[in-house]
Amino acid sequence: MKKLIALSVALFSALTFSAHSATAEETPATGNAKILIAYYSYSGNTKEVAEAIHKITGGDLFEIKAEGSYPDEYRAMTQQAKKEISDNFRPKLTTSVADMAQYDTIFIGSPNWWGTITPQVSSFLESYDLSGKNIIPFITHGGGGVQNTVADLTKQCKGCKVNQNDWVGYGSRTFGITGWLEDLGFKK
Numbered sequence: 001m002k003k004l005i006a007l008s009v010a011l012f013s014a015l016t017f018s019a020h021s022a023t024a025e026e027t028p029a030t031g032n033a034k035i036l037i038a039y040y041s042y043s044g045n046t047k048e049v050a051e052a053i054h055k056i057t058g059g060d061l062f063e064i065k066a067e068g069s070y071p072d073e074y075r076a077m078t079q080q081a082k083k084e085i086s087d088n089f090r091p092k093l094t095t096s097v098a099d100m101a102q103y104d105t106i107f108i109g110s111p112n113w114w115g116t117i118t119p120q121v122s123s124f125l126e127s128y129d130l131s132g133k134n135i136i137p138f139i140t141h142g143g144g145g146v147q148n149t150v151a152d153l154t155k156q157c158k159g160c161k162v163n164q165n166d167w168v169g170y171g172s173r174t175f176g177i178t179g180w181l182e183d184l185g186f187k188k
């Protein structure tokens, strides 16, 4: 019962406080900059959110893919992911952005894995010079909310201007995306 209550509270807060408010020092997103929406998705939720963002902002949609695979069995899969994260494993990427210099604004999407971003997203952040770029994180989760995802993404994105008005949504939820993007200065 206690577990059930804790889960309901986590879910409630995750759904209620999903889009954080912007603070004064944040970089405003520029409506007409060249935009990249880069994401990693294992089971499809983050991909759905990326596509919903893309529909409104336009720009280029990019799927982060990497070498390696995970077991089909869920527990074994999550244990492998846990080990990779604790080993700071950085898988070799198998997709690449041709000309990163053309983008001013980059949405970066990751599922929450064990409270942080996935190794594939870490590889992406460390493979490009993203310094000076406006980074807008979007995170999908299974009830834990943001946890350390955005903080870790911010640490790993060297010299980036990471907007703290991020998207943190349960599963493939896209309700609220239009308003969040409008707050950031994007309109269809």
Ligand SMILES: Cc1cc2nc3c(=O)[nH]c(=O)nc-3n(C[C@H](O)[C@H](O)[C@H](O)COP(=O)(O)O)c2cc1C
Pocket: 040, 041, 042, 043, 044, 045, 046, 047, 077, 078, 079, 081, 082, 110, 111, 112, 113, 114, 115, 116, 140, 141, 142, 143, 144, 145, 170, 171, 172
């Ligand atoms: C390896 C693994 C670890 C996960 N860890 C967490 C977690 O710590 N907190 C959480 O809220 N959800 C966790 N989840 C759930 C995912 O964040 C959630 O299902 C997400 O939307 C999946 O995105 P995707 O479909 O794009 O892969 C985990 C899922 C996996 C596969």
